[in-house]
Amino acid sequence: MQEPRILTIILNYRTPEMTLKAAEAAMREMAELPGEVLVVENGSGDDSLAILQREAEARGWTRGGRLRVLDSTRNGGFGAGVNFGIRAGMSDGSAPDFYYLLNSDAWPDPGTIRHLRDFLIAHPRAGLAGSGVRGVDDDPHRTAFRFPSIASEFEGSIRFGPVSRLLSRAIVAIPLPQRATRIDWTAGASLMIRREVIEATGGFDETFFLYFEETDLCRRALDAGWTTHYLPDCAVVHVGSASTGMKSWTRTPGYWFDSRRHYFIKTHGHIYALCATLALIAGQSAWQLRRLIQRKPQADPDRFLGDLIAHSLTAPFRRPATRPEPAVLTPLTEDEA
Template sequence: MNKDLQIAVVILNWNGKSLLEQFIPFVLKYSERATVYVADNASEDGSIPFLKRSFPEINIIANMENGGFAKGYNDALKHIEADVYCLLNSDVEVTENWLEPFYHLFEKDEKVAIAQPKILDFKKRSYFEYAGAAGGFLDMFGYPFCRGRVFQTLEEDNGQYDDIKEIFWATGACMFIRKHIFDTLGGFDEDYFAHQEEIDLCWRAQNRGYKTVYTGTSHIFHVGGATLNNMNPKKTFLNFRNSLYSLTKNLPLSRVFPLILLRLVLDGIAAVRFLFQFKLQHLYAIFRAHMSYYWNLPNLLKKRQKLYGYKKYHACTSIVWSYFVRKRKHYSSLVKD
């Protein structure tokens, strides 16, 4: 193992003093070889004074504004020198030796740019957690799903994903990324504000020939929904809009617009489903997501980067059809590894 590899654990915080109080002790206890930072997004709940008083060994970076996940990390990481960043949510309980597999992983293969551990549910500790589970994938239409989580169906952890596997995207709840790759890619796209910017970052890395990897030999527990609940209309808006952003930015140009047209139809079907469920705020969120996408399309086209060889991005054809029509609820029934 490379004893000189430097990992910086960077926790982004916004008005999360109670979460820091609960989870920072685990990070400090189980991250002896790493340097720990809290990047504060202009909190107003006394987070910084609390950290200085209770955990003086923590390095604090005070961002000037709450720029969300993307800008928050972009601003903070400019001030941190390390070989590998670990971007860790404030609502995560880490476990003993959770970092050790990543020292091995990044030393062994220089093509590994991004990685994540197994993400388990803090409240139901034998189950995978929504945000990341055992590694992320996309279907042909850009809808994300995970090993261990398809839509709202969460699998119990019975050791079925205790492997090391190349995945398509790693969760922003606990993402490891080489500093030089993060810098080369220009960091997160700040126009996303929050949600799915990690998918875009992983996709851009893969378009440059790098790999994203999951390791089940490390696990953490994630509370989830601490910033935006899964059924918050703002999250619906961001997820639908940002998914369209990623397709437009990262696909070969010849594939972009035919796929976007199909995707808009599927989004419309999702909107009708929300209508019949009387979730009118979510229906309106999809409408707003499409309007925002149209407005920003010229800028998105300018952001397209060079593709260093086209690579198949999707693990299956349609999780919407498979899940809701064919009733296939688990990764193993969707994808044959």
């Protein structure tokens, strides 16, 4: 029986040096596993493609088709870039058994890719498995989550202990499990996905430019009968926000608000989405009042509450983004690859 194959997909957006480090770690981990590494240059608009192609060839990674660098030609966001890689498939044109998503600013510990794959092999109804994630300072990142809800929007924005205790079962980021645990969703920084999940869901919804796309995929996978799991026994080191710049946001970009709104409407409908936004506004308003009275430090990007309200008032009058119908992704042609 042929050992299941893995296609490791790494997206690059203006971080070629970091992407090369991630690719090097992935190549090391894939050395004894059947499969390939695919680096997708995701429309950086700089010299990333030339750097990645030159270095990959110079380091001998491209020999035998073990690593390819492909140009998506546009920056359609995280989901669009991953879908491009999924459509590209293996170098022989076939589909792998598993897709492993690795952020360009993440480096797997020894055995991580194998451990994630083997878990999915051993658990036939498990569709997605994410590893532990820790920062370069060795602090663990919370990447095991519940699905967002009206209650979680209020709890997360009000930042008030009694409310958090009352709504503890709604808090999105759960305490990090100490053993393999079924969860609602996990981050795409280090995520193994069964091919059948992609076939059942059609891949990522490209309406999400950034944020909420993993949440949505795990939700649709669950609807199709596939569960998501968090495995703390393997991990990656993750810089975090290297491409998005989230840690240094002075204002929340419009695409974050767009993604949040799209998720709630798509998953729960317009009325629920409105209630979730009102809960977020109420929690934020209470938090801002406490900040003023107690002189607490700022915890959100500048003008977050105002931007949230402005987006909520104008979004219904803007042309809604269309999303692709769930379907098996069409393989790339030779010219596209």
